[in-house]
Amino acid sequence: MKRPASTPVQPANLDEIDRALLAALAEDGRASVSELARQVGLSAPSTSERLRRLETQGVIGGYTVQIDPRALGYTLQAIVRVKPLPGQLHLVEEVIRRIPEFVECDKVTGDDCFIARLYLHSIGQLDEILAKVTERAETSTAIVKSTPVARRLPPLE
Amino acid sequence: MKRPASTPVQPANLDEIDRALLAALAEDGRASVSELARQVGLSAPSTSERLRRLETQGVIGGYTVQIDPRALGYTLQAIVRVKPLPGQLHLVEEVIRRIPEFVECDKVTGDDCFIARLYLHSIGQLDEILAKVTERAETSTAIVKSTPVARRLPPLE
DNA sequence: AATGAAAGCTCTTAGAC
DNA sequence: GTCTAAGAGCTTTCATT
Numbered sequence: 001m002k003r004p005a006s007t008p009v010q011p012a013n014l015d016e017i018d019r020a021l022l023a024a025l026a027e028d029g030r031a032s033v034s035e036l037a038r039q040v041g042l043s044a045p046s047t048s049e050r051l052r053r054l055e056t057q058g059v060i061g062g063y064t065v066q067i068d069p070r071a072l073g074y075t076l077q078a079i080v081r082v083k084p085l086p087g088q089l090h091l092v093e094e095v096i097r098r099i100p101e102f103v104e105c106d107k108v109t110g111d112d113c114f115i116a117r118l119y120l121h122s123i124g125q126l127d128e129i130l131a132k133v134t135e136r137a138e139t140s141t142a143i144v145k146s147t148p149v150a151r152r153l154p155p156l157e
Numbered sequence: 158m159k160r161p162a163s164t165p166v167q168p169a170n171l172d173e174i175d176r177a178l179l180a181a182l183a184e185d186g187r188a189s190v191s192e193l194a195r196q197v198g199l200s201a202p203s204t205s206e207r208l209r210r211l212e213t214q215g216v217i218g219g220y221t222v223q224i225d226p227r228a229l230g231y232t233l234q235a236i237v238r239v240k241p242l243p244g245q246l247h248l249v250e251e252v253i254r255r256i257p258e259f260v261e262c263d264k265v266t267g268d269d270c271f272i273a274r275l276y277l278h279s280i281g282q283l284d285e286i287l288a289k290v291t292e293r294a295e296t297s298t299a300i301v302k303s304t305p306v307a308r309r310l311p312p313l314e
Numbered sequence: 315a316a317t318g319a320a321a322g323c324t325c326t327t328a329g330a331c
Numbered sequence: 332g333t334c335t336a337a338g339a340g341c342t343t344t345c346a347t348t
Contacts, residue, residue, distance in 0.1 A: 011228065026224070027221075029220035034341060049316090059225055063185060066220065067183070067310065070167070104308050105305045106304050144265050152260055190325065191325080202327080202335090
């Protein structure tokens with residue numbers, strides 16, 4: 001069963017129960033429907049139907065597992081700002097997309113065109129991986145020392 | 158049922174089946190055990206036991222839902238680099254932590270101490286929210302135009 | 315829209331290899 | 332470490348309000 005049934009998303013009308021559902025799923029994305037039902041105060045069938053609605057509306061894009069990068073041997077994380085050389089913008093984007101150690105990349109306004117997150121096994125890997133980027137862009141790398149705020153939900157209003 | 162049973166994580170020994178399990182869960186974090194079992198080629202009980210092992214080892218930190226920020230009315234995302242004024246480092250971290258629109262924040266090496274992701278309802282909200290930070294830090298804001306790489310798994314090796 | 319009851323399926327436990 | 336079998340529990344469907 002392939003989960004997300006995405007649809008173009010405009011600001012959805014969420015009531016209090018929808019928000020409670022989303023908050024509960026943010027805490028435990030694998031909670032059973034019956035447990036979610038308990039938490040939001042509805043019956044299981046109603047909860048199931050709301051879930052499906054949120055999925056088909058595109059409010060819920062999918063569900064995923066949070067994996068500790070250290071368990072996979074990634075002892076380092078870096079955040080790399082990337083400023084493509086003239087005419088290299090699209091190629092740089094493609095290069096980043098193709099390097100799987102880049103686990104996230106945003107295109108942003110301003111001097112640095114891309115801000116990307118890189119997982120590394122060791123500091124020695126940094127040059128090796130960035131070599132493919134520095135042919136076509138200036139980069140500026142910051143090593144992550146800690147993560148004061150791990151991905152969390154914004155206010156649901 | 159509270160899911161994650163975290164444990165200090167050292168590089169775990171994952172075999173091919175573990176990696177297949179993690180990959181399947183990354184695609185659909187709500188896939189049933191029996192479906193996961195089909196995908197990795199084991200029986201449901203074995204799959205269930207491996208899942209539990211990955212959870213208690215801390216390889217799996219939890220499960221979560223991916224919510225489209227636009228559905229919540231967040232039409233804008235910004236990435237803010239934050240350089241605290243002398244003596245304000247800890248307070249700045251605390252301020253960021255307390256503003257729920259900051260959905261992610263890393264402390265990094267280099268001139269800019271923090272790199273944070275901000276969800277916004279409108280561009281007008283930017284100054285309003287950053288006001289609490291700029292009392293104690295220099296900030297540099299980039300608006301997200303697109304996301305060439307959305308959070309994905311790195312190579313599982 | 316939500317509920318309750320029943321059918322069908324899934325998960326887990328137990329015991330064996 | 333994995334399997335099969337069976338009971339417990341869950342999810343869904345459908346008729347009802």
